[in-house]
Amino acid sequence: MTTGAKSALSRDAVLDAAAGLVKRHGPGALTMRGLAAELGTAVTSIYWHVGGREALLDALVERTVADLGEIRPSGRTPERRVVSVALGLRRRLRDRPHLVALVHERGLTERMFLPAQRALVREAHAAGLRGARAAEFVRAVQFQVVGHVLVERNRERAPAQHPGEEELWGAETAGDDPALARALACPPDTEQLFLTAVGALVRSLLSAPGA
Amino acid sequence: MTTGAKSALSRDAVLDAAAGLVKRHGPGALTMRGLAAELGTAVTSIYWHVGGREALLDALVERTVADLGEIRPSGRTPERRVVSVALGLRRRLRDRPHLVALVHERGLTERMFLPAQRALVREAHAAGLRGARAAEFVRAVQFQVVGHVLVERNRERAPAQHPGEEELWGAETAGDDPALARALACPPDTEQLFLTAVGALVRSLLSAPGA
DNA sequence: ACCTGAACACCGTTCAAGT
């Protein structure tokens, strides 16, 4: 009833094609004319169904956020459960790098975190945090997770960071710590780094006395 | 000798005007034709001096990174000194929000952290961390700081996060913690949040035994 | 209600031509 089998153009069909284009070739590849060509219609039909490019991107972003779905914590201690939520969100975001970039560019980065927020509040309560302290905990984890994914995505996209860390840490810069120079000279294991950082943050915030 | 007083177009003059445009009206406002108009020359002159738009952006990004300058730690304990470095970098990045966005979009996010990296290594050593553990510490702080600034900048740019946290936490969603609902319903104090998060991460990583 | 082509005002870039 909604998406006919052959050619009846619909709002959903337009959004599907647009999402496919972005997912495959990035947001830059989403042009009204290219999209129309992909759909086999005139450019102006898109305007009738979803409006201009801004409206199209808004709808795409809305869709992406909705598609993230629920996140169920796993593990026995609050710390483990929070880390599992963080890992789950990270995986979801990494699955749609281009769409996440779109959401970010359009200023809705925070909304990507909403599905995880309720779960996090529960864990904060389970760990004994309440009120403003619990809110601060949730926010800190939120910024940490989303921020990490943004930085991570960025590194993977940039093949050569010209005078990057690689040649900066050419073994003699580090004074007397060759192991450190070696570690900083090659790209980080971002998953391991994510685990370490989130774990450290959560451990610290769940155990600290009132600030 | 470099930038003549009146009209001699030079590479630096072009970059200056471009940086000004981006700083005032964002990267979207940087068009070759608009820039030429601002400079009072033909569009094609820009091509002769700095090349196409990509080359122009590359040069701008290079400039931004170079302008970040050195960061001197202050404070007595390693933890305080690391936090001071993080605060310093955050301030520098927040001073040039549009240019930072440019650097990020062009995949050079990490290079923005290089000026702080050496300082951080010193503090890691001072705190007794060495080798791979010290490198992991530096990386964790780096991702935390840059990521936080990216998320922060994003929130400030988005005026209305439609069904955002505000109405999600309408006091009854939070079970029995009205103070938490109230806290999550209004925008966070990002500076305070930054301090708390970085402090917690650093404390945890500087004190933990070998993983 | 749905779809169309023509037209407008913008882009970045190239190139042959000037001095």
Place this chain on the structure above:
DNA sequence: ACCTGAACACCGTTCAAGT
């Protein structure tokens, strides 16, 4: 060596017109 205008191939968007 430096600067120019004309031209090309793209954009997003509007609008009057079709069915």
